[in-house]
Amino acid sequence: MLQALCSLIVTASCLTATLTWTTNASAASPGQPVVARVEMKFATGEEIVDVIAKGDLLTVVEDRGDDYVIVTHDGTRGAVDKVNAVELAESTAIYTELIEEFPNEGRYYTLRASAWWALGKEEKALEDFNTAIEKGYKEAHAYSSRGLFMAARGKHAEAIEDYDRALKIDPDDITPLINRAAVHMGQGEYEKAISDYSDALEVRKNNAALLRQRAIAYKAAGKLDKAIADFDTIVDADAEDVAAIMGRGYIRFQQQEFAAAAADFSAALELNEEDPVAWNNRGYNRYQLGKAEQALADYNHAIELAPNYALAHQNRAWLLATVQDESLRDPQAAIQSAEKACEINSYGNIGDLSALAAAYAAAGNFKDAVGWQEKVVEIAPPDVKTFAEKMLTRYRNEKPYIADPVAAEKAEREAAEAAAAAEAEKKNAAAIREAAAKLEAESKLKSKANANGEVESP
Structure with missing residues (x-):
């Protein structure tokens, strides 16, 4: 790809055609496609290095005000006036003109289909995708493009069928392979997705x-x-690569390798200290490591960077409500954090509501704790409903939140049984002592009677 921008030559015949167009009211962002309104040629000096045909898709690299820096399909980099390019959703008229001029050129139907799709006119898009193939446009691109459309509409079987056809036509093009993997992911067929990504990596090593x-x-x-x-x-x-470091950190957290996870999030923060997610994630893993004070500092920093970061507010609430270190525990601040999380998520997140109930319980306000926990039970999915119900029972019994209520119940039951056994043992020992004392007293009386010559009645 040429590193410097090529100069642009617009052919005279096409230049006349552009006079009827007006400059776009909106502008394409970097990475978005635009469509050539006219034929254009890129040249370095006297040498033509690339020709852009009317209707060609160009990728925007930079918006410079009056023009775009673009990259062509072949990799040529250059600048085009905005008057000579249009966003995809505004390009149907261009492709209609080309179809009228070349009615048997199926490629233009595929391109117009993409434009209809960008406009949200799905039925027209599907009609053009099908017409392109009916017109004999059997390139891999025809099936791959329709496959993307089908996948977006949730027609996964049809999408995979189109990707399969595209791969048979052009096995060296891994784009349909990657797109098929995405469909498999959406369907939860992870092994198939792994296989497709692995095959693609055979072509694009590492x-x-x-x-x-x-x-x-x-x-x-x-x-x-x-x-x-x-x-x-x-x-x-x-x-x-911050994204990879963050991704690895999250998996290490799932593996309960909290120290390694915290190290990854620390590395991510060295590269981008303005990322509230990294601060929150490091805080959570630090808390799992027993570093509550450092965790709280991380949550606070995450909230400073993103005041409406609900998860950071929720995590802060849990810490302040349940931390073992009494110097850090602050039930009232926990209530405030949990309420903020609930407000941000419109009181629809079960984690936020659970934190609010736990915070009220920590503050000794079991009436409100019960009220919020009842809402948790109402919306709890089956896999957490039992736990939610156990916590509701604890709050009704005026007991604070505990992470393992089953173990707590067992410990409380064992403690009660031990206390009952000890009390019974105490009473038994007292009874034994009382009986012994009675026997001893009776024995003394009998001995005294014998000494006085008294005879015991038969």
């Missing part, structure tokens, strides 16, 4: 984006060690 996607698939499949290995490969090649 590609960071593909490794990251495969790591996510491994994570979803429960193969955490393999996910870690993919993130390791990314970080080994680029020690400043």
Whole structure:
């Protein structure tokens, strides 16, 4: 790809055509496609290095006000006036003109289909995708594009069928392979997704984006060690890949390797100290390591950076309500943090509501703790409803939150049984002493009577 910008030559015949167009009211952002309104040529000196045909898709690199810096399909980098390019959603008229001029060129139907899709006119998009293939446009791109459309509409089987066709036509193009993997991920078929990403990585060795996607698939499949290995490969090649470091840290947290996870989030913060998620995540792992004071500082910093970061407020509430260190425990501040989290999430997040109930219980306000915990029980999914109900019972019994209510119940039961046994033993010992004393008193009386010559009646 040329590093310097090529000069632009617009052909005279096309220049006349552009006079009827007006400059875009909106502008495309970097990474978005725009469509050429006219034929344009890029040249370095006297040499033509690339030709942009009317209707070609160009990728925006930079918006410079009156023009775009773009990259062509072949990798040529240059600048085009905005008057000569239009966003995809505004390009249907261009492709309609091309279809009228070249009615049997299926490629233009595929391109117009993408424009209809960008406009949200799905039925017209599907009609054009199908027409392109009916017109004999059997390139891999025709099926791959329709596959993307089908996947977006939730028609996963049709999407995979189109991707399969595209791969048969052009096995060297891994784009349909990657797109098919994404569909498999959406369907929860993680092993198939892993297989597709692995095949794509055979072509693009150690590609960071593909490794990251495969790591996510491994994570979803429960193969955490393999996910870690993919993130390791990314970080080994680029020690400043924050996304990979963060992803690895989260998996290490799932593996309960809290020290390693905290180290990853610390590394991420060295690269970007303005990331509230990294602060929150490091705080959570520090708390698991028993570093409550440092965890609280991390939560506070996350909230400073993102005042409406609900999860950081929720985590802060849990810490302040349940921490063992009494110098840090602050039930009233916990209530405030939990209420803030609830407000941000419109009182619809079960974690926020649970934290609010626990905070009220920590403050000794069991009436409100019960009220909020009842709401938790109402919305709790089956896998957490039993726990939620146990916590509701604790609050009704005016007992504070505890992470393991089953163990707590067992310990309380065993303590009660031990206390009852001790009390029974105490009473038994007292009874034995009383009986012994009685026997001793009776024995003394009998001895005294014998000494006085008294005879015991038969």
